[in-house]
Amino acid sequence: MAPGTGRTPLSSSRVLVAAVELADEAGVDAVSMRALAQRLGVVPMALYKHVASKEVLLDGMVDQVLIEIEDPDPALDWRAAVRARVLGARRAVLRHPWARRAIESRTRRTPVVLGHMDAVARLLLAGGFSPDLTHHVMHALGNRIWGFSPELFEEEPAQGAALPDPEQQAEMAREFAQRFPGILAVATAATGGDLSAVGQGCDEDFEFEFALDLLLDGAERLHRAGWTSPARSTVHP
Amino acid sequence: MAPGTGRTPLSSSRVLVAAVELADEAGVDAVSMRALAQRLGVVPMALYKHVASKEVLLDGMVDQVLIEIEDPDPALDWRAAVRARVLGARRAVLRHPWARRAIESRTRRTPVVLGHMDAVARLLLAGGFSPDLTHHVMHALGNRIWGFSPELFEEEPAQGAALPDPEQQAEMAREFAQRFPGILAVATAATGGDLSAVGQGCDEDFEFEFALDLLLDGAERLHRAGWTSPARSTVHP
DNA sequence: TTGACGAGGTGTACAGCGTACGCCTAGCGT
DNA sequence: ACGCTAGGCGTACGCTGTACACCTCGTCAA
Incomplete structure (x- = not known):
């Protein structure tokens, strides 16, 4: 001023x-x-x-990303609404490539973080889910609530590694095929047989929605079947 | 010597x-x-x-944990076998509380890491899954392959925080209930109504197996239905 | 026996980090 | 006119990973 x-x-x-x-x-x-x-x-x-500290700074940065999440159209049914909110979170997180790692490493639950979790919980409850089932379903969704799936496969395989030598590379490929035939089969399927593109072969958006729908399908089935959690023993083993 | x-x-x-x-x-x-x-x-x-470096040291430490994973009984069918191997990974990781975070933060795929992934992939393939479906299912399992689910809710809420004052605490609880009714409902369900135990209320083992079975159920259903991945456009939008 | 060599442990040094503590100054309420 | 305080400044500490040079062995060839 x-x-x-x-x-x-x-x-x-x-x-x-x-x-x-x-x-x-x-x-x-x-x-x-x-x-x-x-x-x-x-x-x-x-x-x-x-x-107050670097930790708090990082928490605040995550908040900053999360407040970009839009509320889904209230006219949607529970399933579409949850889907929309989670995909909204995904959009927000994808805008900031560092956010995924940052969210994973944070442990503090800020009001913004709680707010998003609360919103998802309420969508499920409004859909008729019991609090019990809601709880387990949110656990099952896990980090997918924040719009990302874990990086199972490598994102950037080498970047500046400069593949050493075609002969040696072929030898490594042979050894890989022998040691990890399962991964090889899966990876070539993912790239449609193009071995050179194994690293980047995944359509992350597709994987995300595949898993999300698998989980929502399961949740819906349990909900319709009137699932309730098994009785809990109050004593530890 | x-x-x-x-x-x-x-x-x-x-x-x-x-x-x-x-x-x-x-x-x-x-x-x-x-x-x-x-x-x-x-x-x-x-x-x-x-x-070579601290990074490599951490990769090696993760390997050290992962080699503890036992091979499941080869007589099991695919589903029991995958379940057993994943729960074996869980046992290994739970023996070393730091391992979860360490695995999440690693990006290098060491031979040991690849070995575990390969083993899971082969179990699914041996169960008749197409490489394609295997790929997506492994993505859906995500970090659960390593035996842990993401920490959605807080593990240790306060530790040494020493709750400040009963009056103030009640006020905070009131405000919490008003702002986050969804979370409150879910949390009280998880603890069977005991509000004071909200933080520790989750049975992590139960949550893990709940989600794992939800995913395996879904996978089984897709497999039996002869699911195949939608045609892939080779051109990006 | 000698001498070179390489594996492996040592010592010093540097740049970068988060942050505790004290100082200084401008603006404001009384 | 005075003091308080919010907020920016400077210095300093202990910690981190690691580059680089050095030294000291055990092994092996000549």
Whole structure:
């Protein structure tokens, strides 16, 4: 505000936004207190007046991504609504490639995080699910609630590795085929037989929806069958 | 060997074992090159003669956990076999509390990692699954292949936080109930109505098997229905 | 016996990290 | 006019991973 200095003062929101931008541009590892401070034209310790610690900063960055999630059309039935909200989360997370890792590594449940979980839970409850079944279904969805599936297969196989030598490469391929025939079969199926594209062969969006629908199918079946959780013993074994 | 010094020389295996022990005792964050070296009675840089970097060390530690996985009885049918192998992975991972996080954060696919994935893939293929369906099912299983589900809900809510004050606590509970009624309903269902145990209310083993069976059920149904993946366009949208 | 060699342990040093602590200054309420 | 406080600054500490040079053995060829 002060026209002399001409610098709008920091705020925790300004810090968070800058941190997200920095992570978007240079990856989450590039977000150090020092780098972030420099980007804001400020000395590192100034940040601590607005965020308590780096951990809290990361929590806030995740929040920043999650608040982009849109509410689904309230006219949808439970299944379409859950699907829509989860895919909305996916869109938000995909906009920020670092967010997946960041979400996995966070343990604190901020109000924003709780808000999304609450929204999903309410959609299921509104669909007639018992709280019990809702609970288990949310567990089964797991991180898919946040819009991503775990990276089972490698994303970027080598990047700058510069495959060493065709002869040696063929030898490695032979050995791989012998040691891991199962993976080979699965990978070639995924790429339609194109061995050279094994790494990038997965259509992640398809995999995500495949698993999501598998889980929602199962949930629907259990719901319709009136599933209830087996009696719980109150004593530990 | 040399009786004068009386010190068995290092080896990458000895380093890995020591690192796993250290992580078991003090957590994975306590595994620094310096701390590990000290435990081995050696100077930090000596480790680098046996492991290329900290990243590789962590990969090796994960391998160390994964080689504990037992092969399932070959007489089992595909479903029981997959179930057994995945639950075997779970037992191995649960023996080392840090392993879950470590596996999530690793991106390199070591031979040991590939070996486990290969074993699961082969069980499905041997059960008559097409490579295509096998691929998608493995994606759907996701990290559950490694024997853990994502920590959707908090594990240790406060630990040493020392709840501040009964009055204030009740106020927070009121606000929570108003903002997150869905979560509250689900959480109380999970604990059988005992609000004070909301954090620890989940039987993780039950949740794991619930989700696993949901996924295997779905997979079985698709398999029996002769599911095949929709035709793939070779051109991107 | 000698001498080279390589494997493996040592020591020093550097750049980077998060952050505790104290200082300084501008704006505001009394 | 005064003091309080919010907020930015500077310094410093302990920790991290690891590059690089060095030294010291055990082994083996000549």
